[in-house]
Amino acid sequence: MAELIQIASDEDRDTFYLNMGPQHPSTHGVLRLRLHLKGERILSAEPIIGYSHRAHEKMAENRNYIQFLPNPSRVDYLSGMIYSIGYCQAIEKAIGLEVPERAEYIRVICNELNRISSHLLWFGTFLLDLGGVTPFLYCFDDREKILDLLDLVSGSRLTYCYGRFGGLVNDVTDDFLEGTARFCTAFRERLREYDRLVTQNVIFRNRTIGVGVMRPELAQQFGITGPCLRAMGMARDVRRDEPYGIYDRFEFDIPTRTASDCFDRYLVRIAEMEQSMRIVEQALAKLPDGPIMAKKIPRKIAPAKGEYYFAVESARGHFGMFIVSDGSEIPYRIHLRTPSFANLSTMRTVLPGTLLADTVSILGSIDIVLPEIDR
Amino acid sequence: MKETPPPPANATTEELLTQLGPLVHLDVLENLLNQARARSLWPLTFGLACCAIEMMAAGASRFDMDRFGSGVFRPSARQADVMILAGTISRKMGPVVKALWDQMPSPKWAIAMGGCTIDGGPFKYPGQYAIVEGADKIIPVDVYIPGCPPRPEALINGLLMLEQKIKAGKKFHV
Amino acid sequence: MTPRTFNDIFGNPYLAVLAATTVIMGYLTVNALMIIWMERKVAARMQRRLGPTERGKFGLLQSIYDMGKLIGKELITPTHVNKGLYLAAPVLVFAPVLALCSLIPVSQSWVFHDYDIALVLLLAFSGLAVIGIFSAGWGSNNKYSLMGAVRSVSQTIAYEIPLILSALAVVMMAKELNLYQIVAKQEGLWNIVLQPVAAVIFLISATAETNRAPFDIPEAESELIGGFHTEYSGMRFGLFFFAEYSNMIIACSLATVLFLGGWHGPLLPGILWFFIKVYALIFVMMWFRWTFPRIRFDQLLSFSWLVLTPIAIANLFVTAVVSKLV
Amino acid sequence: MSEASGLAAALAGIASLKTAEAPDAKSGCQGLHTVGREAIVEVGRVFREAGYMLEMLTALDMRAAEQAMHVVYQFNRFGAPDRHRVRVVVPAGEAVPSLADLFGSANWYEREAFDMLGVRFDGHPYLVRILTEEGADYHPLLKDFGVAPAAAEEAAGG
DSSP states (O other): OOOSOOOOOTTOTTEEEEEEOSSOTTSTTTOEEEEEEETTEEEEEEEEOOTTOOOHHHHHTTSOTTTTTTSHHHHSSTTHHHHHHHHHHHHHHHHTOOOOHHHHHHHHHHHHHHHHHHHHHHHHHHHHHTTOOHHHHHHHHHHHHHHHHHHHHHSOSSSOOOEETTEESSOOOHHHHHHHHHHHHHHHHHHHHHIIIIITOHHHHHHHTTSSOOOTHHHHHHTOOTHHHHTTTOOOOHHHHSOOTTGGGSOOOOOOOSSOSHHHHHHHHHHHHHHHHHHHHHHHHHOOOSOSBOSOOOSSOOOOSEEEEEEEEETTEEEEEEEEEOSSSSOSEEEEEOHHHHHHHTHHHHSTTSBHHHHHHHHHHHOOOHHHHHO | OOOOOOOOTTOOHHHHHHHHOOSSOOHHHHHHHHHHHHHOOOBBOOBOSHHHHHHHHHHSTTTOGGGGTOOOOBSSGGGOSEEEEESOOBTTTHHHHHHHHHHSOSSBEEEEESHHHHHOGGGOOTTOOSBOSOGGGTSOOSEEEOSSSOOHHHHHHHHHHHHHHHHTTOOOBO | OOOBOHHHHHSSHHHHHHHHHHHHHHHHHHHHHHHHHHHHHHHHHHTTOOOSOSSSGGGTTHHHHHHHHHHTSOOOOOTTSOHHHHHHHHHHHHHHHHHHHTTOEEETTEESOOOTTHHHHHHHHHTTHHHHHHHHHHHHTOHHHHHHHHHHHHHHHHHHHHHHHHHHHHHHHHTOOOHHHHHHTTSSSOHHHHOHHHHHHHHHHHHHHTTOTTSOTTTOHHHHTTGGGTTOOHHHHHHHHHHHHHHHHHHHHHHHHHHSOTTOOSSSOHHHHHHHHHHHHHHHHHHHHHHSOOOOHHHHHHIIIIIIHHHHHHHHHHHHHHHHHO | OHHHHHHHHHHHTSTTOEEOSSOOGGGTOSEEEEEOGGGHHHHHHHHHHTTEEEEEEEEEEEHHHHSEEEEEEEEEESSSOOOEEEEEEEETTOEEEOOTTTOHHHHHHHHHHHHHHOOEEETOTTOOOSSSOTTOOOOTTSTTSSOOHHHHHHHTTO
């Protein structure tokens, strides 16, 4: 893989370098892309990251396991609930703590609601990248309803800290349960509306079908996970392959497509929202009574000396936590394996040959969250 | 009106001018412009981290910053009036933020949204190497909005406070 | 049937030009501010928002505050620009608008300037704006601006042809280049009934000519930041903004004149009918903008060359044959 | 299962590879291995040919206990998880062969490990900092970087 640091020579007068970002409307935060262009065609692309590096991993080494609890939801703020609860589950597994049934079910409901809200935001910003402003506002309107529900139980709109080692901080109210059921009904209707507004739109189809095809061999080479992988036809989902929590008790499909272009990545995510709602409805139906915190929680959270790995399926893919403990209350090292990091690194092979306008839609379609890449 | 003492006989022209004050008073015009500026704050499309999502939410349907004339997000710094610093400023990003601030035409304002831009917020700890602890270390900030992240209502409140500040005719950052 | 012009009122042609300029400036300013407000309200309503509400009744003063703010802004001239082109561009973009506006007959008894070849002048002048846009993009010495300018030039060339061809169909029917006479001949039957294909092509091309979404690729906020006006601040940017909306007025006025029968309409006075039609067309353009995503550059060009232009030529051919036979 | 046994056989062929017996379920892995650093490229090739991806690559600062850095590679396959964690012990200050030619993802992972912990990778096409600011001269995840928490609290008066 030839590297990009080279100055265009004198004969090379009809190509130029374009620096896209870190402040650019469609790099989704503070990503910088260094593009080598000939006209509007991209010859090579190099993503430059680190503009949102906040030292989460160093912070983990400076505080104990409990104090690190607010951090995971800020690593990926769009699926904060999944990250935060995933971290709790990782520690629970490491110290062998049982979680009450009710808490497990509520965790699943909140995770899936969070997944829908994350996909909704992606949907809106993706359309915004393509120049369609209105769907963005529709999505935010629906997203607000989910945020209201999660706000009701956790107290925050974005960076949740709802899970605790051994359960949850609050029990859910009847308002939440009714609201969630109502939301699912209403949202199915909205999905049909989006289908009419966006999926059937001829401009949208022209802009996405056949654009940004990721060849299947890239999946193994780069370790692509999440909706991007499923758009390549591989039905891999951590929730199904190595079920964590109680995901093995639910019936849900793993939507896949085969063309692996922007349009397929879009369809996979739309289908995933549908599946998430299925899980939510099953969980609502089965939700048992009982406590939401484990009875015996050790005062000292200190996993035995050793190394632990725990993975969850975030809205963007495989999120893994590699925890090294030296037996004390302070982690020796926590490494976060984040999905977008791997997904974004494919850009240098996917982008060359496309047009500048496609760059924007391809970047939008892989759904990156910069602080999750930079940590 | 306050009586001004007569200038000394051997005063230079420059001293005279300083003592007499401006010959032409532009206050009226300036006040009029301030009324317009306060009501038309176009933010820079610029998100750094988590708070950017709440900034987007503030512009979207339920909260709708456009009601106050602030819904026109300008992607180019040359056309923006207010920089909403939404999220953690990493050290790598610091110079970029400064450059963007310099590119904005005056009069311009900055809103520090969220704990990170106020003083480092949750990411502040002894030995932190990655972030700029507070936006005011690099650019002058007019309004601080605490929270992690602040709710969209808080951002709108911050914008209205900035409006009050501009209407009151405080001096601008050039 | 001849309309009154400024020449008739003032007698003196110099005085007439001065008065006409003033009146047109006022006319454009009021309309542009109105349309900007309308755009924000229409967009908001389509997006389940309210749009400006707090500044004046229904937020009506919002555009005026925006203009005041832009006037009071610092005018930055970056050091890396080509000064001459950079400074000339906003003027070059805005100047043709003034000339164009004076040619449109707004009512039965009123036109600023009545020329026999008004349509030719109009189409010629509307092509001038692209020079301003190109000099903005080139003069800014910014890669995003340059790409916006290049896109703009190729887009304008591509869409000018179907635009002119569809206007030509009307000319063939009316056997007239004078806009006033073209409208006068539509009494009873509007051209849109006889020339529906030309009308649709005209509206699409006019949307592209005015750089409106879904053809707004020269500005393309999510790709090129602001395209050709990325480097402009304050009122220089304001002029681009102003010119965009003024162009919209002119494009819609021309469409009204050519296809919708200008001032013709029952009951209401002619001038009112004219504005009702113009604003309805403007609303349609806004509708486009807030519904569709943006077309990609190459698709935009192939749409013009491979779809619109052949249809326009075929339409012209049919018109020629039919008008010969009838 | 012939695939898995084929992988096991191929791994057994590598002389310096030591496989731990029956990994604990808590480790999240199906196989734990340690390998000499000269053989890591060979290990990478074996996993790549078996259809595995490089899921994670990071390093651990073990200089206090063993005067060495540990580079941890984690391979996984699509479908039912079969996670193998391969550990390379490198004396502090020495380099490890790069896997960037085998796995596209290794390129960035190795840059990150270099940036955060100063582990050098031989044969990496472009080993420069990836996350920290330009011109940084530190490796923040080394244990002796920054202030120890207890000392810091004292300094802060807490």
